[in-house]
Amino acid sequence: MTPKITKAIIPVAGWGTRRLPITKIIEKSMLPVGNRPLVDYSVQDLVRAGVTDFYMVISNVEPCQVREFYKDNVALNEYLIERGKTDRLELAKTLPDGINIHYIKQDPSGKYGTAIPVAMVVEQYDINEPVYVFMGDDFIWNPDGQSASETLLASLKGPDDSAMLGVEIPKDEVTKYGVLSVKDGQLSSIVEKPKVKDAPSNLINPSKYILSPELLHEIVNYVHLNNFGPKDQEYLITDPIDAYIKDGGIMRVAKAEGQYLDGGSVEGWVHANNIVCGSQE
Numbered sequence: 001m002t003p004k005i006t007k008a009i010i011p012v013a014g015w016g017t018r019r020l021p022i023t024k025i026i027e028k029s030m031l032p033v034g035n036r037p038l039v040d041y042s043v044q045d046l047v048r049a050g051v052t053d054f055y056m057v058i059s060n061v062e063p064c065q066v067r068e069f070y071k072d073n074v075a076l077n078e079y080l081i082e083r084g085k086t087d088r089l090e091l092a093k094t095l096p097d098g099i100n101i102h103y104i105k106q107d108p109s110g111k112y113g114t115a116i117p118v119a120m121v122v123e124q125y126d127i128n129e130p131v132y133v134f135m136g137d138d139f140i141w142n143p144d145g146q147s148a149s150e151t152l153l154a155s156l157k158g159p160d161d162s163a164m165l166g167v168e169i170p171k172d173e174v175t176k177y178g179v180l181s182v183k184d185g186q187l188s189s190i191v192e193k194p195k196v197k198d199a200p201s202n203l204i205n206p207s208k209y210i211l212s213p214e215l216l217h218e219i220v221n222y223v224h225l226n227n228f229g230p231k232d233q234e235y236l237i238t239d240p241i242d243a244y245i246k247d248g249g250i251m252r253v254a255k256a257e258g259q260y261l262d263g264g265s266v267e268g269w270v271h272a273n274n275i276v277c278g279s280q281e
Contacts, residue, residue: 003159005130005210008051008149011117012039012066012136013059013106018264029136030065031263034276037069038263040094041139042148042208046132049149053100055125056136057117060105066136070094070101111223113234114207119223122216130162131216133237135207138268140165141275142258152210155185155254162244163210163252166203167260172196177204178238180253187251190238203253205238206260215244215251 016028023031029039043054058064073092080088095101104120118133132149140148148165155163164187166180174196181188181200191200211219222240245251261272 003130003156004050005132005153006050006052007055007127007129008046008053008132008134009055009057009118009121010039010042010134010136011057011106011114013057013108013117014112015059015108016137016264019266019269027059027065028263030069031137031269033261033263033269033272037066038139038272039066039136040069041141041261042134042136043095045139045147046134046149047096047099048147049132049153051132051149052098053102055102055104055121057104057106057120059108061108064103067101067103111228111235112230114237115219115223115235115240118211118216118237119220119235122220127216128213130210130212133207133209133211137264138206138260138262140167140206140208140256140258141261141272141279142256143279146257148208148256148258151254151257152208155252156210157252158250160212160214161210161250161252162212162215162241163254164241165206165208165256166201166253167206167256169202169204169260171199171202174199174202174204179204182253185252187241187245187253189242189245203255206256206262207237208256209237212249215241215249218244218249 012029016023019028030037056066058066076092104124106117152163152165175193178190178192179194179199180190180203190205218240223235262268263272
C-alpha cells in the first residue's frame with residue numbers, strides 16, 4: 001500500500017554564489033520566475049500531493065525572505081480591502097489553510113552539502129516516517145499534468161521504498177551531471193559526469209526524492225560518522241543513498257513528466273522565465 005506522505009524538507013540556505021551579485025540582496029530560492037519565487041513552484045507541487053508540513057532549512061541571516069514570503073502581510077491585506085481590490089487577496093495568500101512551515105536555521109560557516117539540512121531536520125523533529133526532499137532552486141514545470149511529487153509517489157511499490165526523480169536530457173549533455181544507472185526501475189548507482197560513451201543512461205538526478213525512515217537515518221549516521229573539513233568535500237546526500245542501495249535498500253526511479261527548470265544559473269533562470277511566462281500568455 002502506498003504511504004500517505006505529509007512532510008517535506010526543502011533546503012534553501014546558502015549564499016547562491018553562482019548568481020552573484022544579485023544574490024547579495026535576493027536569496028537564490030527567491031529569484032522570481034514569472035510572478036512567483038523559484039521555491040514556491042516546488043511548494044505548490046508538494047501541496048498538490050498532500051503535504052501539510054514543510055521543513056524549510058534557512059540561513060541564519062536576517063531578514064529571511066523565504067519566511068517573509070510565506071507569512072501573511074497584514075498591511076498589504078488591509079490596503080487591498082481599503083482600495084476595493086479584494087479579488088487580489090487570494091493572490092497575496094501564498095499558502096492554503098492547514099499548511100504549516102517549520103523553519104530551521106543552518107549556519108553557513110558550518111558543515112555543508114545536501115545531506116546536512118536533511119540530517120538537521122530528521123534529528124530536530126525526530127522524524128520516523130517517509131518524507132519528500134526537494135531542493136529549493138529548481139522545479140518541474142508540468143501545469144496540465146502530473147506533478148513531480150505525484151510522479152514520485154506513484155512509483156513506490158512498498159511501504160519501505162524510497163524514490164528519486166529522473167530527468168531525461170539529450171545524451172550529449174550527460175557530461176555535466178550525475179547520471180542514473182537504472183535496472184528494473186530501481187537505482188543501481190549514480191555516475192558523476194561520465195563521458196558520453198560511458199553514460200549508463202540519459203537520466204539525471206535533479207535532487208527530488210521520497211526518503212524512507214531507514215534512509216533518513218542512514219543520512220544522519222553519515223553526517224555524524226564523517227568529519228570532512230571545509231576543504232575536503234561536501235556532505236553529499238548521494239553518498240548515503242549509494243550505501244543504502246548497496247545494503248539492499250530500494251530506491252525507485254521515476255521519470256519526470258514535464259520540463260525540468262533550474263534557476264541556479266543565469267541561462268537556466270532566463271529559460272525558466274521564458275517557459276513559464278510563455279505558457280501563461
